[in-house]
Amino acid sequence: MIDVLQQLLGRLHPLVVHLPIGFIILGLLLQWYDRKQNQYSEVIAFTYLCAGIAATLACITGYLQYIGEGYSFETVKWHLWSGIATALFSFLMYAKFKQLNLVAFISKVPVIGLSIIFFVLISFTGHQGGNITHGEDYLVEPLPNSIKSALGYDTFEEKEITLTEENWQDALIYEEVIQPILNNKCVSCHNPKKAKGELMLHSAEAIINGGENGEVLVAQDTEHSELFSRMVLPIEDDNHMPPEGKTQPTKEEIKLVGAWVDAGHPFEGSIQKSKLPKELFVSFFPNKHDVDHPDIEIPKASQDSIKAIKAIGVYVDPISESTNFLSVSCINQSSFSDGDFEILVPIKNQISRLDLGGTQVTDAIFEMLGTLPNLTILKLDYTKITGEKISLLENLEHLKTINLTGSDFQQKLDVFLNFKNLNKIYLYKTQVDPTGAKSLNNGKVSIDYGDYQLPAIASDSIIY
Amino acid sequence: MKHNSDIVNRLLREKLERETQAKTRRHFIKSCAQGMGGLALSSIFMGCDPLSPSKPKTNSGLASGLSERDLNPLSTLAPHYGPKVKSVIYLHMAGAPSQLEMFDYKPELQKYDGEDCPQSLLEGKKFAFIKGTPKLMGPQADFKQEGESGNWVSNFLPHFKSVVDEVAFLKAVHTDQFNHGPAQLFMHTGSPRLGRPSIGSWATYGLGSENQNLPGFVVLTSGGNTPDAGKSVWGSGFLPSVYQGVQCRSKGDPVLYIDDPDGISRNLKKSTIDAINEINKEEYVKYADPEILARINQYEMAYRMQIAVPEVMNINNEPEHIKQMYGVEQGKESFANNCLLARKLVEDGVRFVQLFDWGWDTHGNVREGSVDLGLRNKCREIDRPMTALILDLKQRGLLDDTLIVWGGEFGRTPMQENRGNKEMAYKGRDHHGDAFTMWMAGGGIKKGASHGLTDDIGFSGIDGRVSVHDVHATILHLLGFDHEEFTYEFQGRPFRLTDVEGEIIKEILA
Numbered sequence: 001m002i003d004v005l006q007q008l009l010g011r012l013h014p015l016v017v018h019l020p021i022g023f024i025i026l027g028l029l030l031q032w033y034d035r036k037q038n039q040y041s042e043v044i045a046f047t048y049l050c051a052g053i054a055a056t057l058a059c060i061t062g063y064l065q066y067i068g069e070g071y072s073f074e075t076v077k078w079h080l081w082s083g084i085a086t087a088l089f090s091f092l093m094y095a096k097f098k099q100l101n102l103v104a105f106i107s108k109v110p111v112i113g114l115s116i117i118f119f120v121l122i123s124f125t126g127h128q129g130g131n132i133t134h135g136e137d138y139l140v141e142p143l144p145n146s147i148k149s150a151l152g153y154d155t156f157e158e159k160e161i162t163l164t165e166e167n168w169q170d171a172l173i174y175e176e177v178i179q180p181i182l183n184n185k186c187v188s189c190h191n192p193k194k195a196k197g198e199l200m201l202h203s204a205e206a207i208i209n210g211g212e213n214g215e216v217l218v219a220q221d222t223e224h225s226e227l228f229s230r231m232v233l234p235i236e237d238d239n240h241m242p243p244e245g246k247t248q249p250t251k252e253e254i255k256l257v258g259a260w261v262d263a264g265h266p267f268e269g270s271i272q273k274s275k276l277p278k279e280l281f282v283s284f285f286p287n288k289h290d291v292d293h294p295d296i297e298i299p300k301a302s303q304d305s306i307k308a309i310k311a312i313g314v315y316v317d318p319i320s321e322s323t324n325f326l327s328v329s330c331i332n333q334s335s336f337s338d339g340d341f342e343i344l345v346p347i348k349n350q351i352s353r354l355d356l357g358g359t360q361v362t363d364a365i366f367e368m369l370g371t372l373p374n375l376t377i378l379k380l381d382y383t384k385i386t387g388e389k390i391s392l393l394e395n396l397e398h399l400k401t402i403n404l405t406g407s408d409f410q411q412k413l414d415v416f417l418n419f420k421n422l423n424k425i426y427l428y429k430t431q432v433d434p435t436g437a438k439s440l441n442n443g444k445v446s447i448d449y450g451d452y453q454l455p456a457i458a459s460d461s462i463i464y
Numbered sequence: 465m466k467h468n469s470d471i472v473n474r475l476l477r478e479k480l481e482r483e484t485q486a487k488t489r490r491h492f493i494k495s496c497a498q499g500m501g502g503l504a505l506s507s508i509f510m511g512c513d514p515l516s517p518s519k520p521k522t523n524s525g526l527a528s529g530l531s532e533r534d535l536n537p538l539s540t541l542a543p544h545y546g547p548k549v550k551s552v553i554y555l556h557m558a559g560a561p562s563q564l565e566m567f568d569y570k571p572e573l574q575k576y577d578g579e580d581c582p583q584s585l586l587e588g589k590k591f592a593f594i595k596g597t598p599k600l601m602g603p604q605a606d607f608k609q610e611g612e613s614g615n616w617v618s619n620f621l622p623h624f625k626s627v628v629d630e631v632a633f634l635k636a637v638h639t640d641q642f643n644h645g646p647a648q649l650f651m652h653t654g655s656p657r658l659g660r661p662s663i664g665s666w667a668t669y670g671l672g673s674e675n676q677n678l679p680g681f682v683v684l685t686s687g688g689n690t691p692d693a694g695k696s697v698w699g700s701g702f703l704p705s706v707y708q709g710v711q712c713r714s715k716g717d718p719v720l721y722i723d724d725p726d727g728i729s730r731n732l733k734k735s736t737i738d739a740i741n742e743i744n745k746e747e748y749v750k751y752a753d754p755e756i757l758a759r760i761n762q763y764e765m766a767y768r769m770q771i772a773v774p775e776v777m778n779i780n781n782e783p784e785h786i787k788q789m790y791g792v793e794q795g796k797e798s799f800a801n802n803c804l805l806a807r808k809l810v811e812d813g814v815r816f817v818q819l820f821d822w823g824w825d826t827h828g829n830v831r832e833g834s835v836d837l838g839l840r841n842k843c844r845e846i847d848r849p850m851t852a853l854i855l856d857l858k859q860r861g862l863l864d865d866t867l868i869v870w871g872g873e874f875g876r877t878p879m880q881e882n883r884g885n886k887e888m889a890y891k892g893r894d895h896h897g898d899a900f901t902m903w904m905a906g907g908g909i910k911k912g913a914s915h916g917l918t919d920d921i922g923f924s925g926i927d928g929r930v931s932v933h934d935v936h937a938t939i940l941h942l943l944g945f946d947h948e949e950f951t952y953e954f955q956g957r958p959f960r961l962t963d964v965e966g967e968i969i970k971e972i973l974a
Contacts, residue, residue: 251948279970292546315674318542320944331813332676381860403861426861450859454623454789454852459844464837 828892
């Protein structure tokens with residue numbers, strides 16, 4: 001009976017500890033409130049008396065828990081000593097405010113000094129207690145890796161999957177593909193230091209050993225391989241892994257782990273040997289060039305410049321959420337002219353797609369367009385440009401497409417010969433002879449003169 | 465004295481009443497939302513907030529946390545990843561065209577022409593009209609391999625042959641619906657039942673529209689009838705109604721009542737709208753209700769559209785050779801006119817153009833509905849226009865930015881229809897969802913590709929079967945969306961166009 005009571009009281013410790021914390025904080029706040037008048041010493045003293053009694057209770061229950069739950073002294077020693085110190089300090093503060101000069105030195109130390117020590121003490125004690133219940137890295141865990149390592153904590157280094165179109169078959173299936181996935185998404189909770197569910201996923205042996213519920217891998221059986229099946233449970237499910245709130249594996253990663261289990265979870269050998277199909281790995285290849293913008297990273301354009309451009313009715317938007325390159329179009333602003341270009345200058349590095357179709361721009365625009373280093377697609381259709389000075393664009397190394405449909409363009413095609421990456425020119429309804437070359441630079445640049453016809457045929461008018 | 469105090473009391477009472485009236489529930493929640501409690505509330509209510517897209521929006525820093533979207537629901541947003549196309553032109557042949565007379569060449573079927581259909585094929589299948597044991601019917605058209613790709617096209621489509629290398633065929637699309645209405649709904653909203661947003665609504669909701677003077681989603685119909693499923697096939701479902709398709713007529717006023725009424729000049733209209741907006745602005749200053757700003761914006765947009773819509777819908781100014789290329793019939797409502805309009809709309813930055821051509825239901829009950837005669841007429845009506853559409857977009861450099869999708873709501877049976885177990889007056893085929901052909905062309909599409917294979921008689925897909933959801937996933941992919949991430953919170957759960965299915969058809973992507 002006494003055992004039961006002892007254990008029960010012990011387990012009340014995490015509850016009781018909040019009382020002294022509350023009282024002490026209240027006492028400190030009252031001290032601050034009373035800092036000028038000094039008329040509530042009685043009340044403050046009473047608060048600290050309560051704190052002292054509550055802290056003593058907390059110490060007793062704490063000790064019972066330490067005995068009853070089998071903690072090692074090594075684990076609890078700091079918490080235990082600082083807890084006792086807190087209790088004693090509470091009484092000391094009580095004495096100070098009651099002006100019971102029990103010990104001579106108390107009256108000499110300024111009260112503010114004591115208060116600071118007291119605050120540090122209660123914080124330290126509380127923190128030590130928290131470390132015992134939640135684990136030492138409880139507060140650190142949500143921090144990004146960079147901060148963690150700066151604070152001196154072990155991190156599980158993010159491993160990147162580096163596969164390419166050329167070498168994907170030679171990559172090692174476990175070491176270079178599966179292991180990085182598990183490492184980045186699972187190992188922070190399943191490692192030798194912190195093995196939740198007694199499961200470790202940091203090495204092949206550990207994975208095979210499984211956790212408290214037994215094995216997590218059943219060869220060629222994704223349904224019974226918990227390593228996989230828990231990842232595909234709905235995220236709200238308690239058994240879903242990684243738990244809600246943690247970084248989730250992508251659907252490509254989940255698919256890959258599933259395919260790996262289906263293939264008998266080989267820990268050795270290359271992808272080729274595992275016979276897994278290419279499409280599983282394609283999403284890990286470096287991003288293919290997008291048609292609309294250069295394959296480089298650039299800083300974001302300033303919101304203010306974008307706002308200013310939008311304010312004059314010119315359309316500006318990111319090409320997609322995954323890039324900072326912008327698409328600019330004058331579709332709503334046909335009065336745009338050479339002089340208006342200035343407003344685009346602050347975003348000149350970000351413009352990759354520029355539609356000046358149907359605007360008032362003239363040949364003077366080429367000088368300005370030449371200052372857009374990342375211009376990829378340029379539309380000048382239905383403008384008055386004749387193409388004089390278009391060669392100013394030849395140093396734009398990303399420029400792929402120029403649309404001159406319906407413009408007054410009238411230059412010889414030689415002007416395009418020195419363009420770096422140009423591959424398409426639209427010349428429909430221009431003054432260029434449509435019988436000219438259909439391509440330039442050995443087919444690198446193709447030219448569309450348009451003017452397609454659909455000749456009338458007999459069946460056009462046969463009605464059945 | 466008494467009299468005076470009466471007046472004062474009445475005034476006070478009126479003031480109180482006015483104040484109470486002004487404090488509506490909306491204002492209550494609004495003022496709540498400024499406090500911490502309101503923050504919690506608004507997150508609880510998020511599920512029923514019709515203006516909360518689940519994709520993050522760029523807030524242009526307007527006062528009181530209003531995004532540009534709240535003011536102008538058609539303002540543009542960036543898609544998830546690099547889009548291959550900016551616009552879509554969807555050509556829907558309402559009634560379901562026969563793949564067996566157009567694209568899916570089945571020489572074996574000719575051998576079995578007139579023979580009873582094997583029972584094994586009929587077991588467990590549902591047909592709209594076929595009863596008992598129907599007879600197989602060979603293709604009623606001649607086929608040839610065309611272009612460098614060598615894809616099959618029938619002699620019903622003589623012009624289309626010339627652009628066969630531009631398109632990618634899906635030969636084994638399947639649907640689980642076998643009646644027009646539900647199948648059309650399924651094809652356009654991802655569900656055979658009413659209530660879901662159409663694909664064009666999803667696209668305009670997700671991307672907005674570049675041209676602020678035109679609707680983002682335009683619908684054009686031809687063939688003398690609108691689709692069986694009604695306007696829901698271009699409806700916005702649970703999305704805000706501003707994203708529904710705007711049906712424009714190619715004959716008469718493009719939008720009904722778009723002209724100013726007699727005696728009302730455009731200036732007067734402008735002053736009226738300005739006056740209303742002034743009052744609305746005052747209201748906004750008073751109550752800071754974002755709906756008021758949205759309303760102001762919409763009045764102005766409608767005013768601009770009054771000019772821009774008739775302009776873009778006018779094909780008379782097109783040069784003669786372009787009209788000839790499409791086979792335009794001036795003053796009529798025709799597929800050819802609609803194709804030319806589609807090009808003009810896309811050229812002007814409209815996000816989604818949906819064409820419905822009615823009259824493809826070839827059961828064989830009437831002459832127009834026969835696969836050898838009526839179908840041929842229908843093919844002639846679309847052959848030149850859709851070919852011209854591809855070529856015209858191409859020569860303007862627009863095909864790089866535009867996706868063209870062609871298809872019906874399902875296909876047709878390899879068996880001749882025997883409605884009421886009797887021989888029909890004409891050659892016809894029943895509804896068939898197991899395997900039918902669609903094609904796509906434009907940006908991001910692998911030119912000259914053909915994906916999917918049907919069995920020897922064209923009854924079922926045996927390789928490369930793709931579902932309606934797969935087609936949707938592919939269209940969204942080309943517009944730059946991850947179809948699994950592109951969702952809308954409604955009734956407490958996120959909804960997707962592709963529901964819980966859909967795989968991108970990589971085989972037809974460049």
